[in-house]
Amino acid sequence: MPLSNIRIIHQDAAVLVIDKPTLLLSVPGRAEDNKDCLITRLQENGFPEARIVHRLDWETSGIILLARDADSHRELSRQFHDRETEKAYTALAWGQPALDSGSVDLPLRYDPPTKPRHVVDHEHGKHALTFWKVLERCGEWCRVELTPITGRSHQLRVHMLSIGHPLLGDRLYAHPQALEAHERLCLHASMLAFTHPVTGERMKFECAAPF
Structure with a gap:
């Protein structure tokens, strides 16, 4: 290809x-x-x-x-x-959070009966922490910046769902209104910073979301 x-x-x-x-x-x-x-x-x-x-x-x-x-x-x-490393994502989320920023600290695990979904599980889940910040409010949805501190599978999607704001176009976790609000999952890795493995230089790259 x-x-x-x-x-x-x-x-x-x-x-x-x-x-x-x-x-x-x-x-x-x-x-x-x-x-x-x-x-x-x-x-x-x-x-x-x-x-x-x-x-x-x-x-x-x-x-x-x-x-x-x-x-x-x-x-x-x-x-x-x-x-x-430092990572940030841009996403569109359903609804309007009461605050302009916050964090979600909820443990996650893979859920075989509903694969490939993951769920919050306080007993068996692995530690997961996400910071979120509203960038723009647009009627029924908002644009947010998501900063994962841990790197669990589906972490950002499940954490936003857990606080009542599923991502638009998310076929695994969104309710019908949020799913139909966009033709794709509105989650984009917009920033990554790391130390160059040879030169030792700190490098930061940004890439605007296409939605």
Whole structure:
């Protein structure tokens, strides 16, 4: 598959910073018809050495970081594990929060009976923390900036749902009104900061949401 709508934000000998489109897996899925993905397209189109450092959900668009050698991959993976990176997402959420900012500190776990959904579980869930801030209020919905401190699967989607503000276009978690309010999941990785694995320079990239 060609790179087509995959935009390269930055590249050097050690890293690739990519703007991933919505409806594209980060890595191959288990099913045979889920082999098309970001890493495969990059490896087949000029970047055979590319290695995934972290992932974005299939429907989530925005900034994703890849390494171009084993040492860089190891160091960047460590930074994500040790929470030395900074991430921010832009999202459209249903409703109007009473406050302009806040946090959600609720443990999450995968829920096999409703796969691939995740749920809040105070007994068996893993710690998850998200900060949110309203950027714009627009009638029935609002634009928010979401800052995950932890990196649990579906964390931002479940946390916003838990406070009564599901993301627009979210086929897994939104109620009918929020689902029908937009044709795609309105979640975009808009900022990523990390330390370059070779130069030691602190790097920050931003990418505006397409919605």
